[in-house]
Amino acid sequence: MQIRTLSTLECTKILTANRVGHLACTKDGQPYIVPFYYAHADNHLYAFSMPGKKIDWMRSNPLVSVQVDEHGTDRGWRSVIANGRYEELPDRIGHKLQRDHAWSVLSRHSDWWEPGALKPAASPELERLPPVFFRIFIAEVSGREAIES
Numbered sequence: 836m837q838i839r840t841l842s843t844l845e846c847t848k849i850l851t852a853n854r855v856g857h858l859a860c861t862k863d864g865q866p867y868i869v870p871f872y873y874a875h876a877d878n879h880l881y882a883f884s885m886p887g888k889k890i891d892w893m894r895s896n897p898l899v900s901v902q903v904d905e906h907g908t909d910r911g912w913r914s915v916i917a918n919g920r921y922e923e924l925p926d927r928i929g930h931k932l933q934r935d936h937a938w939s940v941l942s943r944h945s946d947w948w949e950p951g952a953l954k955p956a957a958s959p960e961l962e963r964l965p966p967v968f969f970r971i972f973i974a975e976v977s978g979r980e981a982i983e984s
Contacts, residue, residue, distance in 0.1 A: 841978035856903040879970040893921035915978040924968040
């Protein structure tokens with residue numbers, strides 16, 4: 836097995852080609868990681884979610900990491916880490932262009948809304964709250980690839 840570092844362009848292509856990543860955030864020194872659906876464009880990862888733990892935590896500490904991986908044949912794999920900053924796109928004046936752009940990027944994929952709109956046994960109060968559109972500005976990206984020798 837050989838391990839090699841991926842170029843920034845290779846990392847960007849992996850982020851663009853995939854739709855599911857693992858979002859890591861922290862609050863009060865406690866890490867939290869959760870799978871999430873996203874769409875990549877213009878150095879951002881766009882997503883939306885119903886209000887909950889990850890939104891609360893990212894509002895508290897906007898510094899996040901996202902990990903995306905691909906599994907190859909045999910034991911091969913590629914993995915990308917994007918470090919960045921959570922940016923909420925609220926439904927109010929001053930954010931309309933960014934929110935419309937997020938909607939446009941996300942809607943290029945079929946059923947883009949479903950994963951972010953579903954929560955297990957949500958309380959009636961949460962069900963009445965609007966979804967939260969957000970993006971993650973990618974400040975730094977790195978990646979590795981394992982190739983079967």
